[in-house]
Amino acid sequence: MLESLLALGGLVLLRDSVEWEGRSLLKALIKKSALCGEQVHILGCEVSEEEFREGFDSNINSRLVYHDLFRDPLNWSKTGEALPGGPLEALRALCRRTDPGPVTIALDSLSWLLLHLPCTTLCQTLHTLSRQDSCHGDSSPGEQVHVLGLLHEELHGPGPLGALSSLAQTEVTLSGALGQASAHILYRRPQQRPSHQTQWFSILPDFSLELQRGPPLESQPYPDPHTPSMDPTTHLTFNLRLSKKEREAKDSLTLPFQFSSEKQQALLCPGLGQPTSHIFYEPDAYDDLDQEDPDDDLDV
Amino acid sequence: MFPELNNLLNTTPDQVEQGKLTLLCDAKTDGSFLVHHFLSFYLKANCKVCFVALIQSFSHYNIVGQKLGVSLTTARECGQLVFLEGLKSAVDVFFRPQEEPHPLQFLREANSGNLQPLYEFVQEALKPMDSGEAAWRCPVLLVDDLSVLLSLGVGAVAVLDFVHYCRATVCREWKGNVVALVHDSGDAEDEENDILLNGLGHQSHLILRAEGLATGFCKDVHGQLRILWRRSSQPTAQRDRSLTYQYKIQDKNVSFFAKGMSPAVL
Numbered sequence: 001m002l003e004s005l006l007a008l009g010g011l012v013l014l015r016d017s018v019e020w021e022g023r024s025l026l027k028a029l030i031k032k033s034a035l036c037g038e039q040v041h042i043l044g045c046e047v048s049e050e051e052f053r054e055g056f057d058s059n060i061n062s063r064l065v066y067h068d069l070f071r072d073p074l075n076w077s078k079t080g081e082a083l084p085g086g087p088l089e090a091l092r093a094l095c096r097r098t099d100p101g102p103v104t105i106a107l108d109s110l111s112w113l114l115l116h117l118p119c120t121t122l123c124q125t126l127h128t129l130s131r132q133d134s135c136h137g138d139s140s141p142g143e144q145v146h147v148l149g150l151l152h153e154e155l156h157g158p159g160p161l162g163a164l165s166s167l168a169q170t171e172v173t174l175s176g177a178l179g180q181a182s183a184h185i186l187y188r189r190p191q192q193r194p195s196h197q198t199q200w201f202s203i204l205p206d207f208s209l210e211l212q213r214g215p216p217l218e219s220q221p222y223p224d225p226h227t228p229s230m231d232p233t234t235h236l237t238f239n240l241r242l243s244k245k246e247r248e249a250k251d252s253l254t255l256p257f258q259f260s261s262e263k264q265q266a267l268l269c270p271g272l273g274q275p276t277s278h279i280f281y282e283p284d285a286y287d288d289l290d291q292e293d294p295d296d297d298l299d300v
Numbered sequence: 301m302f303p304e305l306n307n308l309l310n311t312t313p314d315q316v317e318q319g320k321l322t323l324l325c326d327a328k329t330d331g332s333f334l335v336h337h338f339l340s341f342y343l344k345a346n347c348k349v350c351f352v353a354l355i356q357s358f359s360h361y362n363i364v365g366q367k368l369g370v371s372l373t374t375a376r377e378c379g380q381l382v383f384l385e386g387l388k389s390a391v392d393v394f395f396r397p398q399e400e401p402h403p404l405q406f407l408r409e410a411n412s413g414n415l416q417p418l419y420e421f422v423q424e425a426l427k428p429m430d431s432g433e434a435a436w437r438c439p440v441l442l443v444d445d446l447s448v449l450l451s452l453g454v455g456a457v458a459v460l461d462f463v464h465y466c467r468a469t470v471c472r473e474w475k476g477n478v479v480a481l482v483h484d485s486g487d488a489e490d491e492e493n494d495i496l497l498n499g500l501g502h503q504s505h506l507i508l509r510a511e512g513l514a515t516g517f518c519k520d521v522h523g524q525l526r527i528l529w530r531r532s533s534q535p536t537a538q539r540d541r542s543l544t545y546q547y548k549i550q551d552k553n554v555s556f557f558a559k560g561m562s563p564a565v566l
Contacts, residue, residue: 018498018507018530019528021502021531023531046503048472050472070464070472071468071472073461073464076416076420076465111499111502115457115495116457152498154494155495155498155499155502157491
């Protein structure tokens with residue numbers, strides 16, 4: 001289920017496209033984590049902090065720590081405001097955090113990191129990040145690290161996509177139809193077969209997740225609300241149904257070209273009641289009435 | 301500017317949305333009419349415009365601008381328009397001493413450098429005046445076009461970084477707008493261009509895509525325009541609205557109509 005995406009821990013990949021964007025879902029999952037009491041660290045590369053925090057109330061915003069890689073990721077302004085060491089160092093700093101308690105790390109976006117860092121380095125760092133619970137010897141199983149990564153599918157080739165996919169415990173691919181978004185979820189549980197699920201959902205203005213039961217009901221591409229659906233069998237000029245009497249009469253009707261025994265008898269011996277027909281012929285001058293059979297001389 | 305396109309986009313020069321990135325792309329047709337529209341639109345809206353024109357000369361844009369009711373010469377003289385004429389200044393790069401930074405510095409570099417000098421040119425051109433009074437409504441960066449940078453040897457990631465910085469400064473900090481044209485290669489396998497186009501698509505608030513008709517050329521319908529609104533502040537209020545219209549380019553105007561409803565056909 002979409003709500004229990006974070007229960008498994010590890011890396012959750014949100015794969016979106018230009019048409020079906022995934023940042024709203026990312027924010028909805030972050031809101032869920034924050035409401036569960038977790039602290040959320042966001043490595044923001046694509047949108048500014050104000051834009052990311054928009055829509056969250058102050059209760060949730062107080063639990064979000066935004067590491068700003070948007071304003072000056074490559075240190076072009078040289079004002080010293082940029083995060084030191086660039087994107088890789090910022091990512092590694094997240095690995096080294098020592099706050100106690102469950103934590104969610106959101107990477108917005110993995111695509112940006114993948115375009116600016118070598119794929120192998122990024123994968124190794126992600127692996128370290130999502131396997132952190134094994135590093136702390138005394139942590140209870142409940143204190144897992146959840147990593148959410150937003151990935152724009154069209155920007156990368158099959159190699160990097162496959163590498164990230166193999167690191168992920170859960171992959172959510174966003175698509176949709178007729179204005180309704182859907183998520184195709186692939187779970188990889190350890191020592192079990194991967195399981196698939198498709199969930200239709202929508203995200204409310206306050207970034208809570210609303211699950212829909214199925215695809216949108218209107219299947220016509222241009223639904224016209226003004227024409228009600230009409231029953232085409234009303235107002236016909238012919239009869240579509242037969243009454244019982246009509247059905248009996250139909251069944252007992254003999255068809256004209258059906259050869260039944262009655263018809264045979266009727267043909268063989270014309271009954272007394274049947275009027276015989278006579279032919280009256282007046283031969284004219286050119287007729288040659290020869291009584292002989294013209295076929296007699298054939299040797300057949 | 302084309303009044304019919306303003307109606308479709310629901311804007312007027314008096315009410316300009318700020319802080320937006322608009323992506324113009326064209327596939328199998330020429331989308332430069334959109335560039336002329338936005339240039340004249342923002343000049344009429346009293347915005348300060350920095351136009352990075354890499355494709356055509358100043359006089360070309362000026363002639364078309366005059367048909368649409370703006371004079372680029374006047375705008376440049378009074379400081380409303382900062383015009384980087386790529387065709388002319390590209391030659392200057394080679395005749396300047398190397399220490400002086402030039403916006404098109406990347407032309408001199410053997411390996412595909414970054415576009416930081418170009419970004420600094422834009423920053424210098426559009427930064428708000430310190431005088432305190434707002435002479436112009438908001439800064440606008442217009443680029444025609446980004447695909448040619450790929451042809452000139454800049455990598456797709458470098459161009460994306462340039463647009464990223466322009467967004468961070470012009471859109472976010474100064475509440476201005478950025479409009480850029482990218483060509484869609486379509487069937488041709490151009491991975492760098494696809495990365496650029498899709499990468500910008502994810503960052504854009506509005507995508508205008510001019511496409512040629514699938515059935516070929518036509519005298520009365522020059523193409524089809526797809527409009528996609530993205531990243532509205534409320535996630536589901538207007539879930540990524542998309543509209544499609546067909547258009548015909550005339551001498552001083554572009555007329556838009558619903559698909560199949562061209563006046564020549566009806």
